[in-house]
Amino acid sequence: xxxxxxxxxxxxxxxxxxxxxxxxxxxxxxxxxxxxxxxxxxxxxxxxxxxxxxxxxxxxxxxxxxxxxxxxxxxxxxxxxxxxxxxxxxxxxxxxxxxxxxxxxxxxxxxxxxxxxxxxxxxxxxxxxxxxxxxxxxxxxxxxxxxxxxxxxxxxxxxxxxxxxxxxxxxxxxxxxxxxxxxxxxxxxxxxxxxxxxxxxxxxxxxxxxxxxxxxxxxxxxxxxxxxxxxxxxxxxxxxxxxxxxxxxxxxxxxxxxxxxxxxxxxxxxxxxxxxxxxxxxxxxxxxxxxxxxxxxxxxxxxxxxxxxxxxxxxxxxxxxxxxxxxxxxx
Amino acid sequence: xxxxxxxxxxxxxxxxxxxxxxxxxxxxxxxxxxxxxxxxxxxxxxxxxxxxxxxxxxxxxxxxxxxxxxxxxxxxxxxxxxxxxxxxxxxxxxxxxxxxxxxxxxxxxxxxxxxxxxxxxxxxxxxxxxxxxxxxxxxxxxxxxxxxxxxxxxxxxxxxxxxxxxxxxxxxxxxxxxxxxxxxxxxxxxxxxxxxxxxxxxxxxxxxxxxxxxxxxxxxxxxxxxxxxxxxxxxxxxxxxxxxxxxxxxxxxxxxxxxxxxxxxxxxxxxxxxxxxxxxxxxxxxxxxxxxxxxxxxxxxxxxxxxxxxxxxxxxxxxxxxxxxxxxxxxxxxxxxxxxxxxxxxxxxxxxxxxxxxxxxxxxxxxxxxxxxxxx
Numbered sequence: 001x002x003x004x005x006x007x008x009x010x011x012x013x014x015x016x017x018x019x020x021x022x023x024x025x026x027x028x029x030x031x032x033x034x035x036x037x038x039x040x041x042x043x044x045x046x047x048x049x050x051x052x053x054x055x056x057x058x059x060x061x062x063x064x065x066x067x068x069x070x071x072x073x074x075x076x077x078x079x080x081x082x083x084x085x086x087x088x089x090x091x092x093x094x095x096x097x098x099x100x101x102x103x104x105x106x107x108x109x110x111x112x113x114x115x116x117x118x119x120x121x122x123x124x125x126x127x128x129x130x131x132x133x134x135x136x137x138x139x140x141x142x143x144x145x146x147x148x149x150x151x152x153x154x155x156x157x158x159x160x161x162x163x164x165x166x167x168x169x170x171x172x173x174x175x176x177x178x179x180x181x182x183x184x185x186x187x188x189x190x191x192x193x194x195x196x197x198x199x200x201x202x203x204x205x206x207x208x209x210x211x212x213x214x215x216x217x218x219x220x221x222x223x224x225x226x227x228x229x230x231x232x233x234x235x236x237x238x239x240x241x242x243x244x245x246x247x248x249x250x251x252x253x254x255x256x257x258x259x260x261x262x263x264x265x266x267x268x269x270x271x272x273x274x275x276x277x278x279x280x281x282x283x284x285x286x287x288x289x290x291x292x293x294x295x296x297x298x299x300x301x302x303x304x305x306x307x308x309x310x311x312x313x314x315x316x317x318x319x320x321x322x323x324x325x326x327x328x329x330x331x
Numbered sequence: 332x333x334x335x336x337x338x339x340x341x342x343x344x345x346x347x348x349x350x351x352x353x354x355x356x357x358x359x360x361x362x363x364x365x366x367x368x369x370x371x372x373x374x375x376x377x378x379x380x381x382x383x384x385x386x387x388x389x390x391x392x393x394x395x396x397x398x399x400x401x402x403x404x405x406x407x408x409x410x411x412x413x414x415x416x417x418x419x420x421x422x423x424x425x426x427x428x429x430x431x432x433x434x435x436x437x438x439x440x441x442x443x444x445x446x447x448x449x450x451x452x453x454x455x456x457x458x459x460x461x462x463x464x465x466x467x468x469x470x471x472x473x474x475x476x477x478x479x480x481x482x483x484x485x486x487x488x489x490x491x492x493x494x495x496x497x498x499x500x501x502x503x504x505x506x507x508x509x510x511x512x513x514x515x516x517x518x519x520x521x522x523x524x525x526x527x528x529x530x531x532x533x534x535x536x537x538x539x540x541x542x543x544x545x546x547x548x549x550x551x552x553x554x555x556x557x558x559x560x561x562x563x564x565x566x567x568x569x570x571x572x573x574x575x576x577x578x579x580x581x582x583x584x585x586x587x588x589x590x591x592x593x594x595x596x597x598x599x600x601x602x603x604x605x606x607x608x609x610x611x612x613x614x615x616x617x618x619x620x621x622x623x624x625x626x627x628x629x630x631x632x633x634x635x636x637x638x639x640x641x642x643x644x645x646x647x648x649x650x651x652x653x654x655x656x657x658x659x660x661x662x663x664x665x666x667x668x669x670x671x672x673x674x675x676x677x678x679x680x681x682x683x684x685x686x687x688x689x690x691x692x693x694x695x696x697x698x699x700x701x702x703x704x705x706x707x
Contacts, residue, residue: 017352017353019351019353019354053593090539092535092536092539103504103508103510104510106505107505107508107511107552108540108543109457109458110450110454110457111450111552112544113456113457115543115544149352170542170543172543198690199690233647233650236643237646237647240644240647244644244647253644253648256638256641256644256645256648260634260638262628262630268625268626270624270625271624271628272628272648272651272652272654273651274622274624274625275624275654276650278686282686308657308658308661309660309664310590310661311592311593
C-alpha cells in the first residue's frame, strides 16, 4: 500500500489501551503526513498527555497551535466543545460562568450519556470541515486524533450510533447522523489501533476491532504493535553461539575480540550472552501474543520496533516515522 | 534489613496500589495479596479491571462483585502451602452504589425510587469519579464488615492516578451542587413559582438544555435530586469516614511505577501529593526494570565494523556487542530516571521487579512476581 493511500482519509483516529504508546504512534503518524507536505493537526482528547513534551513542552490549547514544521497540536476539552456547540447552534455567545462549571457539564453529560463524546467528535467534524466556532478556519490536510483509551474508546466512537433516549428525540440526532457518516466513510476517516505484544493489550485490541465492526459498523485500518523487540540472532548465529559456549571459558570469542583489540573478561562475555538470552526470552513472549493478534484481526498488523530508551523524544518519533513509512509501503 | 513490602503486610490492614496506567498495578496488588496469604493472613484483593487470564488464575471467572476464595489447590499445585487464605473480587460499581443508596435512604421506598431513576442509572456508567468513589466505598465496607486481616486494593486506570483521592468529594459536591439545584428548581415538585425569580440567562439556558436532552430528562433528574434530599449528610459522613481510614496508620499506599520517564514523573508527583494530603505512603514498586548484566564495554564503531566483516564468530560477537550496548543504554536511561525518583523517595522504600522471563498471567507467574517483590 502506498503511504499516500494510507494517508488518504483526512481523519486518522489512533486508539488503544492506556500505556501502549498511542501518543507516540499518533505523533509518528503526524510526522509521516507532514513529511509528505501535508498540514497536520494532532488532536488530543481531554488529557494533558505526553504530546507537548515530545514537541518541546508547549502546552496544547483548544485552538490548534503549531508545534513542529507542518504540525499543529490541540487539546479537545469537552467543556470547551460544549461551549462552542452552544455558541454555534444556539448563538449563546457568552455562556455564563454558572453553566460552564464542572458540575453543570457533569450534569448534562450524565443526563445525556454520549453527549460528551458527540461533542468531541463534533469538534473533529468541524475541523474536517475547516470550521471553527461556525466560522471558516484553517484547513488541515490530515487530522490525527489521539483518542481516549480503549474501552472508553468504544463508547467514544459508538456514541453517535447508540444515541440515548434523551438525545434521540432532540436536535443532536441530526448532528450525530453526520458523525456516523464521517466515521463510516473510509475515505474520510480511519481508525487505527495501537497495542503492545502483551496479553491484556492484545485481547483488548481484538475485542475492540471486533466491536468496531459489529457495533460501530466500521473497519479498522491497521493495528500497530508497538515496542516489539527485533530479532538479534539468526539460526546460524544460534548455532555458533552454542558451539562457542560449549567452552566454559569461551576462548574463541575472546580471541576474536582480541583481534580487534577488544579485551573481554569472563564477566563481559556473561553479560553479552545474558542480554542475548534476555532478548530471546522477551521475544518469545511477544511472539506468542503477536501470533494471537495476527490470528485474531483481519486488519494488517504493523510492528514498530522497541527503541532502546526509557522515555521517547522527538528523534525516536522520527525513527518510528521512518519505520512506519517503510512498513506501510510494503503492506 | 527486612523487605519494605513484607513490613507493610504485617503491620497494616489496608494496602492501596496506585500509579498510572500500564505499569502493572493489578498484578502487583495480586502478588502482594498472594504472599500475605502464604504468610498467614486472611486477605482480600479487590481488583478493578484484571486481565482475563489473571482473573481466571485467581478463580475469578464468575465475577460476583463479592470476594470469593481462591482455591487452596492453586497454591498446592504451585508447591506452596499457605498459612492464610486468599479472597479475590472485582469491583461492581453499580451494585456497590445501590448498596450505598439503600443504606442512606430514609425509607426502602425512597431507595427504590432512586435506584429506578434513569438519571441515577446513568451515574454509575457515565459520571466520572463514580468508579473511584465506589472502589473506596467497597474498601471501607470490606474493612468494616469483612473480617479480613488485610485488604489489598487496585485503583482504577484513570488518566490521573490522583483522581480517586478526590472522587468522594467530587461526587458529594456534585450531589449538593447549588448550581444544579438552582437550575433544576422549576422542575422540583411544588417549586414552580420559583421560575419567576430565575434570571433571564437561566431561563434561556434551561430552554436550550431542555431542547437538547428533552423535558423528560429534566424531570427525571429533578426527581433524582429531590429524592436525594436528606441523604447528603449520610454520604458526607461516609466520605469523611473513608478519608479518615485512608489517612489512618492502618493504611499504606504502594505507588507502582515503571522506570519510563512519564510514569516516573507521575509516581514522583503522586508520592508528593500523598504527603500533602496526609496519606501514608508505604512503598514504591518499580516494575518492568530491564536487568543489568555486567558493566559497560568500551567498543568503538570501527571494531564492530571489522567484526561484521569477519567469520561467523566475529559476526556473532558484533551482534552480541551491539545488543549489549543497546540494553546498557536502556539501563542507564532507566537508572537516570530512577535516580531522580530516589531524590524524592529513598531507595530503602523501594521494591524492584525486573522484567521476568515469564508473564504474570497465571498463578505461577504471579508467584514469580511475588518472589521478586518480597526478595531480601
